[in-house]
Amino acid sequence: MDALLEKALGGDIRSIARIISLIENDNPEKDVLLKRIYPMTGNAIVLGITGSPGAGKSTLTDKVIEHFRSQEKKVGVIAVDPSSPFSGGAILADRIRMQRHTGDPGVYIRSMGTRGSLGGLSRGTRESVILLDACGYDVIIIETVGVGQSEVDIIKIADTVCLVLVPGMGDDIQIMKAGIMEIANVFAINKADKPGVDRVAAEVRLMLDLVKERPWVPPVHLTIAENGSGIDELVESIVSHGVFLKNNPDGVRREWRRLAFEVEEILLQHITRMAEKSWNAYKTDEVMEQLLSRKSNPYTVAEDVLSKIIPGTRMV
Amino acid sequence: MDERKIRVVVAKPGLDGHDRGAKVVARALRDAGMEVIYTGLRQTPEQIVETVLQEDADAVGISILSGAHTFYFTKIINMLREKDAGDIIVFGGGVIPDSDIPALLEAGAGAVFGPGTSTTVCVEWLEEAVAKKRAKE
Numbered sequence: 001m002d003a004l005l006e007k008a009l010g011g012d013i014r015s016i017a018r019i020i021s022l023i024e025n026d027n028p029e030k031d032v033l034l035k036r037i038y039p040m041t042g043n044a045i046v047l048g049i050t051g052s053p054g055a056g057k058s059t060l061t062d063k064v065i066e067h068f069r070s071q072e073k074k075v076g077v078i079a080v081d082p083s084s085p086f087s088g089g090a091i092l093a094d095r096i097r098m099q100r101h102t103g104d105p106g107v108y109i110r111s112m113g114t115r116g117s118l119g120g121l122s123r124g125t126r127e128s129v130i131l132l133d134a135c136g137y138d139v140i141i142i143e144t145v146g147v148g149q150s151e152v153d154i155i156k157i158a159d160t161v162c163l164v165l166v167p168g169m170g171d172d173i174q175i176m177k178a179g180i181m182e183i184a185n186v187f188a189i190n191k192a193d194k195p196g197v198d199r200v201a202a203e204v205r206l207m208l209d210l211v212k213e214r215p216w217v218p219p220v221h222l223t224i225a226e227n228g229s230g231i232d233e234l235v236e237s238i239v240s241h242g243v244f245l246k247n248n249p250d251g252v253r254r255e256w257r258r259l260a261f262e263v264e265e266i267l268l269q270h271i272t273r274m275a276e277k278s279w280n281a282y283k284t285d286e287v288m289e290q291l292l293s294r295k296s297n298p299y300t301v302a303e304d305v306l307s308k309i310i311p312g313t314r315m316v
Numbered sequence: 317m318d319e320r321k322i323r324v325v326v327a328k329p330g331l332d333g334h335d336r337g338a339k340v341v342a343r344a345l346r347d348a349g350m351e352v353i354y355t356g357l358r359q360t361p362e363q364i365v366e367t368v369l370q371e372d373a374d375a376v377g378i379s380i381l382s383g384a385h386t387f388y389f390t391k392i393i394n395m396l397r398e399k400d401a402g403d404i405i406v407f408g409g410g411v412i413p414d415s416d417i418p419a420l421l422e423a424g425a426g427a428v429f430g431p432g433t434s435t436t437v438c439v440e441w442l443e444e445a446v447a448k449k450r451a452k453e
Contacts, residue, residue, distance in 0.1 A: 021323075084349075088349045099355060
C-alpha cells in the first residue's frame with residue numbers, strides 16, 4: 001500500500017487508479033491511507049456538475065476541462081453513472097464526450113457506478129476527491145448521475161455546484177420547488193440554441209429574485225456546450241464563487257457543514273461495517289426459522305445484534 | 317463490503333463506425349454485474365490504453381469490423397506491456413477470419429469471439445479469466 005501511495009503521489013496514473021478502486025471496494029486499508037494524505041489536501045477547486053439526464057453535463061464538463069487546461073491547471077474528473085439495481089452492473093459512458101482529453105497527462109478521468117447510492121454520487125466519490133486533491137490536481141470536477149428533483153448529495157462534497165438545465169422542463173412551479181433547484185451556486189441553461197431558452201432563464205432569474213439580500217446570487221448563464229458558447233463566462237462565475245467562499249462567513253459555514261458531514265459519513269461507514277459483520281455472524285438458520293415462524297421478530301433480532309456490538313444497547 | 321466488481325473497457329478502435337456488436341456485449345457484461353466503460357467510436361490505441369489505465373480496468377474488449385484487427389490487437393497489447401500493464405486481459409471480436417485468430421492469441425489476446433458467439437460464452441470466459449488474473453496479484 002505504501003509503495004502504491006508513493007507512486008500515486010508521484011503522479012503514476014495506474015497507481016492512482018488502483019487506489020481509487022480500493023476506495024470504491026471499501027478496502028479496510030483505505031482509512032489509514034486517507035488519514036495519511038488528508039493533510040496534503042484542501043488546495044483543489046472542487047466543482048460539481050449536476051442536472052437531468054441528457055442535459056449535456058458530460059459535454060459541458062468536456063468544455064470546462066478544456067478551459068482549465070488552457071490555464072495549465074491539472075484536472076481530475078469523476079463521472080458517475082447509475083448501477084443496475086438488479087445485476088449491480090453498469091454502463092459507464094460519460095467519458096465518451098471527454099475522450100479527446102485522454103492522452104493529455106494533465107487530465108485524469110475516472111468513471112464510477114453508483115453502487116447503490118441514491119444521492120446522485122457513488123460511495124467512493126468523496127474519498128476519491130481527497131486522493132486526487134492530494135495528488136496535486138488543481139481542479140476536481142464531479143459529474144453526478146442524471147438527477148431528478150432530490151439527488152443533492154453533491155453539495156456535501158463540492159465547493160461549487162453548477163446545475164445544468166435545458167429548455168422544455170416544465171413550468172415555473174417546477175423551478176420554485178425545493179431540492180435540486182436550491183443547491184445551485186451557478187446555473188447553466190444549456191442547449192441555448194433550442195426554443196424556450198429565454199423563458200427558462202427568465203423563470204430561474206425570477207425565482208432567484210424572490211429571495212432578497214443573499215450574499216451570493218447564483219449567476220445564470222446561457223450555454224451551448226456543443227460549440228463552447230458561454231463556457232468562458234460560466235467558468236468565470238465558478239471561479240468567483242470559489243473566491244467568494246474564501247472571503248465570506250458563508251464559505252466558512254459551508255466548510256463547517258461539509259466537515260461535519262465527512263465525520264458523519266466515516267462514522268456511518270464504520271457502524272455499517274460492524275453491523276454487517278455482527279449480523280452475518282448472528283444470522284443462523286435457526287434465527288431465520290424463528291423469524292419465519294414468527295416466534296421471533298425483526299426488532300428483537302436487530303436489538304440482539306446491536307447489543308453484540310455495543311453491550312447493553314436497547315432500542316428505545 | 318470489500319466487493320471487487322469486474323471493470324471492463326469496451327473499445328472501438330479505428331475508423332469503422334458500427335458499434336452494435338460492442339453494445340450487445342457491453343449490455344451482456346452489464347447484466348452479468350460488471351462495470352463496463354464504453355469509449356465510443358473511432359479511438360486510437362493510445363486513447364484506449366490510457367482509458368484502461370485511468371479506469372483501472374481488469375480487461376479490455378476490442379470490437380473491430382474493419383479488417384485491421386491484427387494491427388490494433390498487437391499494438392494495444394504491446395502498449396499495455398510497455399506501460400507495465402501486461403496483466404490486463406485483452407479480448408475481442410467482430411469480423412475476424414478464423415485463420416487470423418491463432419496469430420492474435422499468439423500475440424497475447426486472451427480470446428477472440430467470432431460472430432454468432434453467445435454472450436453467455438463471452439461472460440463466463442471473462443469471469444474466469446479475471447478470477448485467474450486476480451489470483452496472481
